[in-house]
Amino acid sequence: MRTSIATVSLSGTLTEKLTAAARAGFDGVEIFENDLLASPLAPREIRARCADLGLTVDLYQPMRDVEAVPAELFARNLRRARHKFTLMRELGADTVLVCSSVDPEAVDDDALAAAHLYELADLAQDFGVRVAYEALAWGRHVSTYDHAWRIVEAAGHPALGTCLDSFHILSRGSDPQGIEDIPGEKIFFLQLADAPLPAMDVLQWSRHHRCFPGQGGFDVAGLVRHVLRTGYAGPLSLEVFNDVFRQAEAAPTAVDARRSLLALQEEVGAVRETGPSAAPTAAPAVPAPVVPTGFAFAELVTADSEPLTGLLAALGFARTARHRGKPVDLWQQGEARILVNTGTAVRRDGTRIAAVGLESPDPAGAADRAEALLAPVLPRRRAPEDAPLDAVAAPDGTELFFCDAGNGARHTGWRADFEDVGRPPAAPGVRRIDHLALTQPWHHFDEAALFHRSVLGLDAEDSVDVADPYGLQRSRAVSNPDGTVRIVLTVGAAPADDTVHAQHIAFATDDVVAAARRLRDAGAPLLPIPANYYDDLAARHEFADGELETYRELGILYDRDEAGGSLRHCYTRTVGRVFLELLQRDGGHRGYGARNAPVRLAAQHAVRAARALGDG
Numbered sequence: 001m002r003t004s005i006a007t008v009s010l011s012g013t014l015t016e017k018l019t020a021a022a023r024a025g026f027d028g029v030e031i032f033e034n035d036l037l038a039s040p041l042a043p044r045e046i047r048a049r050c051a052d053l054g055l056t057v058d059l060y061q062p063m064r065d066v067e068a069v070p071a072e073l074f075a076r077n078l079r080r081a082r083h084k085f086t087l088m089r090e091l092g093a094d095t096v097l098v099c100s101s102v103d104p105e106a107v108d109d110d111a112l113a114a115a116h117l118y119e120l121a122d123l124a125q126d127f128g129v130r131v132a133y134e135a136l137a138w139g140r141h142v143s144t145y146d147h148a149w150r151i152v153e154a155a156g157h158p159a160l161g162t163c164l165d166s167f168h169i170l171s172r173g174s175d176p177q178g179i180e181d182i183p184g185e186k187i188f189f190l191q192l193a194d195a196p197l198p199a200m201d202v203l204q205w206s207r208h209h210r211c212f213p214g215q216g217g218f219d220v221a222g223l224v225r226h227v228l229r230t231g232y233a234g235p236l237s238l239e240v241f242n243d244v245f246r247q248a249e250a251a252p253t254a255v256d257a258r259r260s261l262l263a264l265q266e267e268v269g270a271v272r273e274t275g276p277s278a279a280p281t282a283a284p285a286v287p288a289p290v291v292p293t294g295f296a297f298a299e300l301v302t303a304d305s306e307p308l309t310g311l312l313a314a315l316g317f318a319r320t321a322r323h324r325g326k327p328v329d330l331w332q333q334g335e336a337r338i339l340v341n342t343g344t345a346v347r348r349d350g351t352r353i354a355a356v357g358l359e360s361p362d363p364a365g366a367a368d369r370a371e372a373l374l375a376p377v378l379p380r381r382r383a384p385e386d387a388p389l390d391a392v393a394a395p396d397g398t399e400l401f402f403c404d405a406g407n408g409a410r411h412t413g414w415r416a417d418f419e420d421v422g423r424p425p426a427a428p429g430v431r432r433i434d435h436l437a438l439t440q441p442w443h444h445f446d447e448a449a450l451f452h453r454s455v456l457g458l459d460a461e462d463s464v465d466v467a468d469p470y471g472l473q474r475s476r477a478v479s480n481p482d483g484t485v486r487i488v489l490t491v492g493a494a495p496a497d498d499t500v501h502a503q504h505i506a507f508a509t510d511d512v513v514a515a516a517r518r519l520r521d522a523g524a525p526l527l528p529i530p531a532n533y534y535d536d537l538a539a540r541h542e543f544a545d546g547e548l549e550t551y552r553e554l555g556i557l558y559d560r561d562e563a564g565g566s567l568r569h570c571y572t573r574t575v576g577r578v579f580l581e582l583l584q585r586d587g588g589h590r591g592y593g594a595r596n597a598p599v600r601l602a603a604q605h606a607v608r609a610a611r612a613l614g615d616g
């Protein structure tokens with residue numbers, strides 16, 4: 001199906017939006033009136049720009065507050081419409097979206113509304129324009145799609161149809177099944193947006209929190225199936241009002257938007273119309289996702305490896321191999337493998353997680369999927385003898401390598417690029433990487449969740465808001481079914497300091513107390529946790545004698561889930577942007593201890609403040 005995007009969904013000038021949409025591969029655009037009004041280009045020049053970019057102008061919108069008003073006001077509305085239809089002829093737009101009225105002077109009279117829309121469509125027809133009537137969820141008298149359709153049907157004008165907008169339909173909890181009662185040829189346009197639950201005032205919800213399909217909580221795919229069964233032949237168009245997208249760079253937002261439609265069409269699948277014609281609407285053929293089965297490695301870049309390797313050694317890691325051609329060392333303990341790269345130019349914020357190796361049952365298939373979902377395989381700076389290894393860039397820039405599963409043991413693939421220099425500890429206290437926490441740039445949070453879900457086939461949990469002392473952090477975990485790959489995507493609060501940008505690697509251990517003691521005894525300080533936290537733990541949970549004192553001594557945090565599963569975890573100091581977590585899960589606890597995050601964040605801010613004063 002053709003794809004389109006409303007220019008309101010992207011940031012920048014109209015020209016920048018058009019360029020971004022075209023580069024992302026959209027077939028057409030909805031020209032949002034505010035974008036045109038703010039543009040120095042005349043409608044004819046915008047038309048030419050779209051033509052140059054290979055974009056069709058699928059819709060001009062919105063025309064507001066037209067119908068069911070007193071005669072004198074309606075006459076003024078028709079005058080306004082005439083001006084707009086003239087503009088549309090210049091613009092090359094053949095369909096205008098008319099939103100249901102919010103005018104205080106509008107009356108609740110379907111017959112009058114139908115008569116007015118008939119007159120409007122009649123005038124539009126003289127300009128070669130069609131009118132698509134849309135029910136705004138907050139419309140004064142018309143706020144549901146089925147009500148808007150009844151008025152369109154009653155008007156019965158060939159140049160009058162309806163525009164369906166998934167936000168207005170799903171936000172009100174309307175049953176989309178009724179869409180199939182509308183003849184497809186009378187659905188002049190379809191606008192798609194998702195949005196996070198829970199509900200809020202629909203106008204604010206719509207104006208600020210829409211997101212691309214797959215990034216929120218609506219069943220947009222289900223709605224689209226209903227529409228396609230009618231035989232609707234127009235484009236799938238994204239209309240998203242989102243404060244972040246309005247500020248973020250248009251190009252990556254447009255790519256994210258296109259990716260959301262590719263993933264949506266895949267989810268919708270092939271739909272056979274229930275109407276007279278039979279041709280099923282096929283989804284674009286994209287390779288199936290190849291879900292990663294584990295972490296092959298995490299690669300940290302650092303200018304000064306001492307603090308990092310000192311911390312790894314204190315944790316019980318051993319330096320076991322060295323890359324044959326690059327300044328990259330492998331540190332290992334159990335199945336946890338950390339690459340320490342001192343050769344990559346490190347930005348001002350120092351040590352950071354730059355790449356992640358994902359074990360994959362089909363690395364080539366994973367790369368094909370990524371390419372099909374607009375995440376191109378990165379050109380690799382590799383020597384001829386280096387193992388073939390494809391990587392793609394996640395929205396935060398982290399390079400994700402698709403590694404042949406089992407590299408850790410069989411020394412094939414990436415592991416063959418390293419020569420052994422030592423042996424991993426015989427009795428590892430750390431078993432494997434439990435999860436990675438990757439802080440996302442503020443404007444890539446929704447994009448990151450969609451990327452990890454659609455490109456990597458990981459399941460996304462609901463986002464969780466965590467109180468940082470200086471604002472709110474949002475986190476959303478993505479994972480594979482058995483939990484051997486878990487990535488927590490976090491977007492930080494202001495001020496943009498290291499805490500906000502910090503990343504961490506969580507290591508799974510069967511005995512967090514022993515691991516914490518070893519770390520402390522090896523001279524690597526643990527993050528100190530305030531006494532008040534432990535007083536609160538004592539109030540909330542029963543512990544064995546001495547257990548709480550041990551946690552207080554070692555800075556171990558505790559969480560118990562509804563099923564009685566427990567999580568014990570503690571943190572190291574931060575090196576550059578990276579800190580390490582030791583965690584012990586018991587009784588099937590699958591969470592991340594989000595309840596403890598505010599305390600951990602406050603403790604990290606306190607350490608940072610102490611360091612700034614020179615006493616930390």
Ligand SMILES: O=C(O)c1ccc(O)c(O)c1
Nearest residue numbers: 062097099165206207239
């Ligand atoms: O919020 C609005 O004003 C608005 C305008 C046009 C639309 O198509 C829409 O869905 C909402």
Ligand SMILES: [Mg+2]
Nearest residue numbers: 134165191239
């Ligand atoms: Mg709309």
